[in-house]
Amino acid sequence: MPSTPEDHTALPGRLAAGQKSFSGLDLLGTSLARLDLSGCEFVDCNMPECNFAATNLADSRWINCRMSRAKLTSIDAVDAQFEGCDLSNTDWTRSRLNTTAFRRCKLTGATFADCSMNGIDFQECRLVSVFLSGVSFRRKTLESLDFSDADLRNCDFREAVFDGCSLRGAALRLCRFESADLRGCDLGPLKLNDAAFLKGAAISKSQATDLLRNLGLQVL
Numbered sequence: 001m002p003s004t005p006e007d008h009t010a011l012p013g014r015l016a017a018g019q020k021s022f023s024g025l026d027l028l029g030t031s032l033a034r035l036d037l038s039g040c041e042f043v044d045c046n047m048p049e050c051n052f053a054a055t056n057l058a059d060s061r062w063i064n065c066r067m068s069r070a071k072l073t074s075i076d077a078v079d080a081q082f083e084g085c086d087l088s089n090t091d092w093t094r095s096r097l098n099t100t101a102f103r104r105c106k107l108t109g110a111t112f113a114d115c116s117m118n119g120i121d122f123q124e125c126r127l128v129s130v131f132l133s134g135v136s137f138r139r140k141t142l143e144s145l146d147f148s149d150a151d152l153r154n155c156d157f158r159e160a161v162f163d164g165c166s167l168r169g170a171a172l173r174l175c176r177f178e179s180a181d182l183r184g185c186d187l188g189p190l191k192l193n194d195a196a197f198l199k200g201a202a203i204s205k206s207q208a209t210d211l212l213r214n215l216g217l218q219v220l
Contacts, residue, residue: 011035038076048086148188157201177201189214 025045033051038058045065052070057077064084075095082102089109099119111131124144136156142165149169161181168188178200
């Protein structure tokens with residue numbers, strides 16, 4: 001038999017009763033705006049298109065949850081953890097994401113505009129076409145991050161190490177890469193203007209050869 005969707009009106013009552021752990025909730029398209037979900041754990045929950053606007057998610061944990069197209073604007077997600085979640089096309093505008101961790105998450109098309117993101121951590125995430133402008137990744141080791149076609153303008157990658165990453169097609173205007181190690185990164189066919197922003201970065205000989213070829217220069 002198909003599962004019965006969770007009655008979202010019961011959630012505030014369960015929270016008021018002190019419940020902090022939830023599993024298998026089906027809350028498709030419901031509003032959870034302005035709730036206090038701090039310190040809660042959600043496992044295997046179905047929450048696409050939910051409205052979390054202005055909700056407190058501080059120190060919460062989300063494991064294998066489906067939250068595509070969710071509205072996560074103006075939330076407090078400081079110290080929150082998202083593991084194995086589908087967060088594609090989510091909107092995080094004006095949210096507090098300091099020391100928030102995303103591990104093995106799908107964030108394709110997500111928007112992080114006007115967010116506070118000091119210490120934000122992405123590991124093994126799909127960030128294709130994400131809007132992530134102005135974030136500092138300085139001195140971080142970036143592992144298995146796919147930034148293909150992402151808007152990374154004004155990001156700080158100084159002294160960062162890229163391991164199994166992709167910047168193919170990403171917008172890199174005004175990014176800083178001084179002393180970054182890009183040898184473990186797929187740079188794709190860079191435009192001349194984007195290549196200029198890689199000044200000071202370390203790349204491999206094969207990457208240098210590909211870069212020159214992509215710029216229309218002959219490598220003899």
